[in-house]
Amino acid sequence: MKKFMAIALIVASGLFLAGCSNMGSAATVGGAEISMKMVEDSIAEILAERAKTDISQMQLESGDALNRSQLQFFITNKIIEEVAIEDNIKITQAEIDAYRTKILGQIGGEPALPNVLVNATLAPSNLVDIFRRDLIVAKLSQAATNSGLSEADAGTAIQKLVIEKAKALKIVINPKFGKWNDLTAQIEAADATNGAVTP
Template sequence: MHSRRRTSRSRSRTTGLALFAALLAGVPLLSACGSEAHPGAAAVVGGQRITVAQLESRVSEVREAQRAASPDTKTYEQIVGKSGKLSRFTLQSMVRDRVLHRAAKDAGVTVSRAEVQRLRASFAQQAGGDKALQTAWLQQNEVAPARLDESLRTEIAAQKLYRALGADPNTKEGQDAFWKALSVAGKKLKVDINPRYGSWNARTSGRADTQPAWLREVSKPAGTEQS
């Protein structure tokens, strides 16, 4: 009986990580499409700016966590070398999260703090402790420890959205239904990406704005991409 419970927990852990990995792999893509600068804003989602400063702060969180987790400078430099496009990846995640949570909201899905804490406790137990979970999540998903709860909330929202849609994440039909919901949400939010970071290309609709309508503002030019 104990063995069955352990196998069940292991399967749950594997399924959770697999879904999160699939979510990252299948997110709307940011592809290069221009060099025009739009000072101050990395993206606009639902009329709300994701500023370059906010993006760079998130990137710094990851880099600081990677440095702290590295045994020496050489190891840290190797990690940085393998994630040179961290700014684009991070912005991709920030936009995806907003779109996903809008799709979840439209489907009547909510995620409670208790649900996040239960999942975190479950994953931590299987990883060998909360610190080990933070390190694994950082290594696998480039998510800083301070953002772990947010990341887990996104995973739960994705799982519950699949269920709300009556979609099976293990089938093409189920995945298509999921991405269609995100595509619809993305259109409602009118996602615009600064060309410096690529464009919004929703997987199911193929929407890619090469010349997004950016809000004008007086600001200093954005700095170079932080790697």
């Protein structure tokens, strides 16, 4: 799970920093909107789960970093879904159910899930999307290794594939969240000094 999620989280979407024309929009991905409410609801859910969990030994995102990571999550999901459509990759409910069972077995069962999600800064309501994304990336990885690539090269190829798809979709993010880096396909913190040199 860590391997597939790590690959998926590396990749996202984008062209260049530009303000969304609709300020109720956190981002647009190929014309599809990710609303501010989607991001805000995800953050609220994460914070509510933290309040029920012992987080004293966890290093967790907060503030602007949390805002960026949640928007990145939704953008990444959209990019991965677009790659799946292009490559005709299908994920069935049976596959999701089987993967969920596998993951629960690895983490120690259902009771351990809330703590795992809090530590990973993931909202419980997004769990199915997380599983779908992992399964899509797993199928992409399998196809790459079947073509003769090593596991390491397969990961690099998937990252390149998704970044190129992100460029094609011309992501636009709300400046509130920072700026888009086209080369890394990541949301970065905005320059608080607006380019000024500080002594």
